[in-house]
Amino acid sequence: MACFMLSHEDAGVRIASFQVASSRSAVSTLTVKIEVSDPGRLGWLLRDLGEVRQAQDAARARVKAKPPRQRALGTPRAGDAHTSWGYSVGEEVVIAAN
Numbered sequence: 890m891a892c893f894m895l896s897h898e899d900a901g902v903r904i905a906s907f908q909v910a911s912s913r914s915a916v917s918t919l920t921v922k923i924e925v926s927d928p929g930r931l932g933w934l935l936r937d938l939g940e941v942r943q944a945q946d947a948a949r950a951r952v953k954a955k956p957p958r959q960r961a962l963g964t965p966r967a968g969d970a971h972t973s974w975g976y977s978v979g980e981e982v983v984i985a986a987n
Contacts, residue, residue, distance in 0.1 A: 901927035
């Protein structure tokens with residue numbers, strides 16, 4: 890798990906300002922302006938932020954790549970001639986264990 894943290898004890902790093910913008914949607918935007926006087930610390934902050942973004946992108950890709958769940962055998966399906974089973978006569982049935 891990647892994380893990003895600032896502390897009041899960080900030498901050479903100061904939160905200059907921050908603001909929140911929200912709209913009618915479920916998403917709000919937090920904008921933070923950080924002032925860094927040490928170039929080395931700036932590099933580490935950028936590296937940490939990059940790792941967080943990379944971990945978030947990988948997590949989104951895993952969610953999108955999940956295969957569709959197989960319906961359980963014996964589950965009724967609307968419009969089936971045989972509503973007591975999850976498949977129609979002549980339909981190929983795939984049994985998969987999850």
